[in-house]
Amino acid sequence: MQRREFLAATAAAALAGTAPVRAGAQPLPNLPWRPERPVTIIVPWAAGGSTDQMARIVAAELENAIGQRFVVVNQPGASGSIGTRNALEAPRDGLTWAAGAAVDVGCYKVLGLLDTELKDWHLFLAVANVNIVVANPNSGFRDFGQLLEALKARGQSIGVSTAGVSSAGHNFMEAIRAATGIQYRHATYDGGAPATVAAVSGEVPVGAVLLVEAAEMIKARRLIPLAVQAEQPVTLAGYGEIPSIRRWIPDIPAPLNYFGIWVPKGVPEPVVQTMSRVWEERIANSQRLKDYAAQRAALFTPLHGQQAYDEAWKMVRQTAWLYYDGGKARISPDTVGIQRL
Incomplete structure (x- = not known):
């Protein structure tokens, strides 16, 4: 697309x-x-x-x-x-x-x-809104655990698209970094929509955006939802349940x-x-x-x-x-x- x-x-x-x-x-x-x-x-x-x-x-x-x-x-x-x-x-x-x-x-x-x-x-x-990490289907990441291990091993080589510094997705990735010590390559865009399309197109393997921005592409199976920044799993109408980041990082904040x-x-x-x-x-x-x-x-x-x-x-x-x-x-x-x- x-x-x-x-x-x-x-x-x-x-x-x-x-x-x-x-x-x-x-x-x-x-x-x-x-x-x-x-x-x-x-x-x-x-x-x-x-x-x-x-x-x-x-x-x-x-x-x-x-x-x-x-x-x-x-x-x-x-x-x-x-x-x-x-x-x-x-x-x-x-x-x-x-x-x-x-x-x-x-x-x-x-x-x-x-x-x-x-x-x-x-x-x-x-x-x-709820923050989410999503992956391109060709990235090889099927759940957040796989992404987390990759980020620990070679984080600087893995591009993560966000809407820029101070955006919701960037905040989410920084919370993950603070909790786990991982690194990542920050790919910034002028909004959540272009950050989402970067992950859909394969320009980057992973995106950190808002669920409302990625919802249609998740339902169309153009993106794989890995984890939401919420205390409990979140159900997306037309798709199903998306796991909470707390399955992998129990103490991460979820305001x-x-x-x-x-x-x-x-x-x-x-x-x-x-x-x-x-x-x-x-x-x-x-x-x-x-x-x-x-x-x-x-x-x-x-x-x-x-x-x-x-x-x-x-x-x-x-x-x-x-x-x-x-x-x-x-x-x-x-x-x-x-x-x-």
Whole structure:
């Protein structure tokens, strides 16, 4: 399968049923903020990946609830920090949002990629995704145990595709490295979709991505799922059970990886009030998001406000110190208030 064909197929699967206006849907009445112009949601990764999939569904629901267009724009580069920077530096009028994994926003400063912290943003979370290691069928790896032995013996020669430094897949591989001492050759891409297609095409033998990104290729038997970063095995509809990494590495952390959209603090309060109400009345009841999560073995987690921050903070703390201990961080996490677990 060619890269362009894969990205198109992935985007089409994600967008199925996400027409801008749902039959019978009406904007919520008496909202304190009703934007007069279209709202931009910047996805700082390539089209077709997990953030892109989630953001386009959320955008459609927001359009229905608020009665204004929400336009998703892909701005990949520098592990998501370029697009996130553009949202951070945009006018604080509520018309420019960013999307992605909350752990990225919480770790950019530690990595030296962007001068921002989790507390700088109003968080609106939609789903929690599961990390997975997958293998090309011609790689010779049929389970994670085989890959682990190969990584111990000749890790630097085994390419592992991820969406880049600070991506979910990279975080997973760093957790494996920290727990076992293995090495690997890090092959970085501009998003989870191109990282997945690299494994499908055989450009690399192994990929570390999100299950939502690899789900269709797993079901099509174009990729072999080796292990998920979860406390228990995960069942993927249309495929079956995928074993937990804890079968081989019992003590490896398995925090939830929350995805959503966010806007910098400093926007007018009516913007936050409106989105909070939309999250409680529409997003929390979104059948589209529920179906998306169920079909791709994700968790439906419509959180906002302090609860969203508290949940996202758990993975930020674990991941920031993982970077520091692995020599990837530019500064010590405790200098920006991230205490070791």
